[in-house]
Amino acid sequence: MHCDCHIHMALDGSDWKAALARHKTAPDEAFIRATLKNYQTLGFDFLRDGGDRWGAGEFAAKIAGEYGICYRTPCFPIYKRGHYGSFIGRGYETLDEFRALVREVKERGGHFIKIMISGLMDFNHYGILTDTPMPADEVAAITDIAHEAGFAVMAHANGDAAVSAAIAAGIDSVEHGAYLTEETLHQLAESRTVWVPTLATIGNLVGEGRFPDEAVKPLLAYQEAAVAKAAALGAYLAPGSDAGAWAVPHGKGGLDEQHWLREALGSDADAVLERGAAEIRKRF
Numbered sequence: 512m513h514c515d516c517h518i519h520m521a522l523d524g525s526d527w528k529a530a531l532a533r534h535k536t537a538p539d540e541a542f543i544r545a546t547l548k549n550y551q552t553l554g555f556d557f558l559r560d561g562g563d564r565w566g567a568g569e570f571a572a573k574i575a576g577e578y579g580i581c582y583r584t585p586c587f588p589i590y591k592r593g594h595y596g597s598f599i600g601r602g603y604e605t606l607d608e609f610r611a612l613v614r615e616v617k618e619r620g621g622h623f624i625k626i627m628i629s630g631l632m633d634f635n636h637y638g639i640l641t642d643t644p645m646p647a648d649e650v651a652a653i654t655d656i657a658h659e660a661g662f663a664v665m666a667h668a669n670g671d672a673a674v675s676a677a678i679a680a681g682i683d684s685v686e687h688g689a690y691l692t693e694e695t696l697h698q699l700a701e702s703r704t705v706w707v708p709t710l711a712t713i714g715n716l717v718g719e720g721r722f723p724d725e726a727v728k729p730l731l732a733y734q735e736a737a738v739a740k741a742a743a744l745g746a747y748l749a750p751g752s753d754a755g756a757w758a759v760p761h762g763k764g765g766l767d768e769q770h771w772l773r774e775a776l777g778s779d780a781d782a783v784l785e786r787g788a789a790e791i792r793k794r795f
Contacts, residue, residue: 514557515752515765516791517686517707520546520571521563521599522755524764530755531565531599538570547571549762551578557788559751559795560584561665561686562625563599569619583795585625585665586616591649595642596627596667609653613660623683623795624657625665626650629673632689632713634722637729640689644673647680654680663794671695678704683794686751687712689730691737700744705790707751708738710771715758735775742776742783749787 520543523530533539550558558580560568568584575582589612590596592604603609613624628650630642650666650673657664663683668674675695677685684705691699699706713731716722742748752768754761759768773780 512556513554513765513769514750514788514792515550515555515754515768516557516559516684516749516788517561517709517751517753518558518761518765519561519563519568519599519753519755520761521565521567524755524758524760527598527757531563534563534565534567538565538567540570543567543571544574546761547575547578547580550580550765553762553766555580555762555765557581557792558583559665559791561667561753562586562588564601569621572622581792583622585623586619586621588625588627588667589613589653590627591645594627594645595630600625600627606652606656610656613657613662616662617660621662623663623665624660625667626653626657627667628677629667629669632669632687632730633726634713634716634730635726637726638690640670644668644670644676647672647676650676650682651680654682665795674699678702684749684791686753688737689734691741693740696737696741696744696746699741700746703747703790705747705749705787706738706741707749707791708734708772709751709753709756709768710734710738710775711752711759711764711768712756714771715764715767719758721757731771735771738772738775739777742779747787747790748772748776748783749791750784
C-alpha cells in the first residue's frame, strides 16, 4: 500500500482559485469522494492533509474510512499575519491568538498542528525564496504551545534558516525544505524531525512550460542531492507530494513523488521511505 504524507484536499493541481471556490460554502462532497476513491484505486491507505480553512480536509477525514484510508488533518494551517499562508490558513498576531487557534483545532477534532514559518520557492529564479523566515525564538514558542497541548507539529519551511529553526524547536516534520546546507542536513540527521521534501512540486514542473527549466532543473538537482545526503546521514525522510499544488494531481502526484524520491535515493529508497513513513503514521 502507498502513503502520501502531504496533500491538500481543498486543491486540485491545476487552478487553485477555482478549487478553493468549490468549497467556500461547504466542502464539495462529490469532489472529495471522487478523490478518495481515486486514492483507494491507486492503493493508498494513508493520507496526511496540510489543511485548509474551508473544511475540505476535515470532511475527508470523516469519510475516508469508507475507502479504507487513514486520513489525518490539522483542520487548518496557522500562519503569522503579514506572511505567507493567508490564501489557505488562519492567521495570528500574538501567542495568545496562536493558543486560541490550537484550542480550536482540539475542539474540532484535528489530529495535529500545521504551521507556516517561511515563504515559497521562487520557481522563476533559482536560489530565491518569497518571504523572510519566522524568527527562531517564535518558531520555538509556537512549537512548545502545540506540543504542550498534546499535538505533533508539521511545518511548512523553506530555506536553511527556517528549517534549522524548526529542527532546533523539535518540530515533528518539516515540509519542502528547499536549499538546505550540509550543516543543517547533519542537524536533521541528529534529530527526530522527519523531512517531507515534496520533490513532485519541482520535478513535475520540468518541461511543463509554466516556469523556466533553467530555474527548475538546478533546483531539482539540488533537492535530490540534499535528499540523498540526508538519507546517507540517517535522517528520517517520508514521501509527501503536496498533491493539489500546481502540476501535482491527487493520486498520481503521490506516485510521482515516489518516482522522484527513488531517483534521488536509488536502491535504498524503499527502506528509507518506509522508516520515515512509519514515524509519520506513529506521531501524527
